[in-house]
Amino acid sequence: MPPGARGASLAMSGQDEAWFDDAAGPLVRPYAVTGGRTRTDNFGLDLITLVVALPSVAEAAGMAPEYAKIVRLCQRPMSVAEVAARIDLPLPVVKVLLSDLIEQNYVIFRTAAPATDTPNKHVLQAVLDGIRKL
């Protein structure tokens, strides 16, 4: 066997091992935490639907890790997009997890005002005042 060939084969096995280091990312694929479910439109959750958890941080202790993480995070209202960003899972995955929590009455949600032609004047005035005060 020429020396070069062995060198190559060792390099290959080195690469195989490299697949499993931290840089390869988590070995649990994102959808594993949803049991493979990829969509749930039961509640029409969108980017800025607000959610808040009902159980306290202490009560989250007995829950499955991903659900507990959301409950701990959502002690104050935040949007679905924010939950996804903060627990670092893709939006569709987070929507599935939130839907589970909503079904079990662990999370309540409020969808944004329906898209009408004319946004609410009071809301606009509040936004204007709020930005000016920044």
Next chain:
Amino acid sequence: MASGNSEHRRSLTATAVKLLVAGGFGVGKTTMVGSVSEVPPLRTEEVLTSASEGVDDLSGVERKTTTTVALDFGRITINPELILYLFGTPGQDRFWFMWDELAQGALGAVVLADTRRLESCFPAVDFFERRGLPFVVGVNCFDGAYRYGTEEVRAALDVDMAVPLLLCDARDRDSTKQVLVTLIQHVMAHAELATSG
């Protein structure tokens, strides 16, 4: 046992609204969001799955293609009842399909323009014009970039005189505030026209 129980009876009376910051890739959208956001810009990933065209294989498993689009956004708590989110739109053309969902329910948009490559914001201008979503144009004044007058930029972009156009610095909080104030005033004028008309 009863202690602390009351705090669990949470209600949710707050609502959320959103504004968009659009423009070409690298024009400073996330910088603008970050200049006024109360938290460092957050990033989330939307995963879009579409069934690929063609014949399904015999196993019945659909062939799908997935695309991941990163969305950057910031948050401003206006008051306990109202949270404003600022979403940067994906800059690359191939993520156009995200824009509909983003624009859904948005109050209005900022189109951020870079005078060194004005054409990169044409698609955003077209999109908001067609959709009837009120927008303003912020001309981001990069260091070293030649500063055109606002009317020159307006002519180049061919936007209606009714659309506010102003120079800004996306890194500067006060400058971004001015852009957003101008946008909300424009949205209010737009809404009044809609109700009176």
